[in-house]
Amino acid sequence: MAKFKVAWLPGDGVGVDVMNASRKILEAVHFDAEYVHGDIGWEFWCKEGNPLPERTHKVLKETDCALFGAITSKSKTDSEKELAPELKGKGLIYFSPIVTMRQTFDLYSCVRPCRAFPSNPLNYKEGIDITVYRENTEGLYAGVEFCPIPEEVRTAIEKNNKKMARFNKFPAEDVAMSTRIMTRQGCERIIRKAFEFARANKKPSVTLVEKPNVLRETGGLMLAVMKKVATEFPDISWSEGNIDAMCMWLLKNPDKYHVLVAENMFGDIISDLCAQLVGGLGFAYSGNIGDKYAIFEPTHGSAPKYTGQNKVNPLATILAAMMMVDWLGEKEMAKKIYAAVALVIKEGTARTYDMGGNTTTSGMADAVVNALRRV
Ligand code: IPM
Ligand code: MG
Numbered sequence: 001m002a003k004f005k006v007a008w009l010p011g012d013g014v015g016v017d018v019m020n021a022s023r024k025i026l027e028a029v030h031f032d033a034e035y036v037h038g039d040i041g042w043e044f045w046c047k048e049g050n051p052l053p054e055r056t057h058k059v060l061k062e063t064d065c066a067l068f069g070a071i072t073s074k075s076k077t078d079s080e081k082e083l084a085p086e087l088k089g090k091g092l093i094y095f096s097p098i099v100t101m102r103q104t105f106d107l108y109s110c111v112r113p114c115r116a117f118p119s120n121p122l123n124y125k126e127g128i129d130i131t132v133y134r135e136n137t138e139g140l141y142a143g144v145e146f147c148p149i150p151e152e153v154r155t156a157i158e159k160n161n162k163k164m165a166r167f168n169k170f171p172a173e174d175v176a177m178s179t180r181i182m183t184r185q186g187c188e189r190i191i192r193k194a195f196e197f198a199r200a201n202k203k204p205s206v207t208l209v210e211k212p213n214v215l216r217e218t219g220g221l222m223l224a225v226m227k228k229v230a231t232e233f234p235d236i237s238w239s240e241g242n243i244d245a246m247c248m249w250l251l252k253n254p255d256k257y258h259v260l261v262a263e264n265m266f267g268d269i270i271s272d273l274c275a276q277l278v279g280g281l282g283f284a285y286s287g288n289i290g291d292k293y294a295i296f297e298p299t300h301g302s303a304p305k306y307t308g309q310n311k312v313n314p315l316a317t318i319l320a321a322m323m324m325v326d327w328l329g330e331k332e333m334a335k336k337i338y339a340a341v342a343l344v345i346k347e348g349t350a351r352t353y354d355m356g357g358n359t360t361t362s363g364m365a366d367a368v369v370n371a372l373r374r375v
Helices: 014-030 042-047 054-061 077-079 096-105 153-161 163-167 186-199 218-230 243-252 264-277 315-327 331-347 361-372
Strands: 004-011 033-037 065-070 109-115 129-133 205-210 237-242 257-263 285-289 296-299
Touching: 004 014, 014 065, 014 315, 014 361, 042 218, 065 315, 065 331, 077 218, 096 296, 109 186, 109 264, 129 186, 129 264, 153 163, 186 205, 186 218, 186 257, 205 218, 205 243, 205 264, 218 237, 237 243, 237 315, 243 264, 257 264, 285 315, 296 315, 315 361, 331 361
Parallel strands: 004 033, 004 065, 065 296, 129 257, 205 237, 205 257
Antiparallel strands: 109 129, 109 285, 285 296
């Protein structure tokens, strides 16, 4: 029997190519796993009205963790149009399966390391090393949304908050509402994880990315929790910055930041910015980590225009696989994969199109396999 059982979720578009590439690396390091395929993505939305079929939930429940490629997500109306004719008009609503999995399995930490690999031609600056801790289950992603807003909801809000009255002059179908729900527990666990990471990895500071001057309740709660948790970590300095200002400061002084912590949407935004500082989405990987289960994925999307072309950079997925074996406790294996990726980037002979070269997805994987023999 294999040591680990891994759910294998290629998803859509280039997800398939990048997952095949990372499998080569896992095999080259003799990672001892049984891989269990899970159906997920756009195809299953169109055919079955569910991009995350029940049978895939079962696969997740029966495995130690998952590696996930990419998925095509579209808006409510655009996704309805692509449903099989017999499923149309049934009130089915498309939800991003990755968001669903994060919530269903309570994978509350979205960990996104953004480290500049030495000599990556796409580095904004050498030496950048920022890790984003994004809250992954609450906030604007909670999915509590309305359009139109049911009358009883609207009246109840108006009774408790006078600012609601301003929207009464619009027809009900013209008013949409997405709520940002955050809990003290949710804020506390992600902030604590960020500080624990900083301590374990000798990072000097943690910075909260929020907007408490405008989002008084949710942002205010996050800031209050930050202040409290920070007292437990006197060895680590902390600061806070508003999301807008942080987009500017991160470009201006990227080396001043080490660990960023943010709620779901701000973490989503800031992690793309940090990814670009270290080469873009081709290098950006994440772990969606809970107390019992984790799903590792490249941060990029399914890039439909490159489907099946063996073109995109697989390093983000290879690094996600590296993070996965590390999480499973195979620390030496993880270090080897990281070193091999670093070597390929440094040597610069294999470069995918985003790096200005013409190495293919599988060619890049072969280059990493070759480098594994030299690290
Ligand atoms: C990410 C992505 C997802 C998100 C999308 C695909 C739903 O942008 O992982 O950052 O918004 O969380
Ligand atoms: Mg994103």
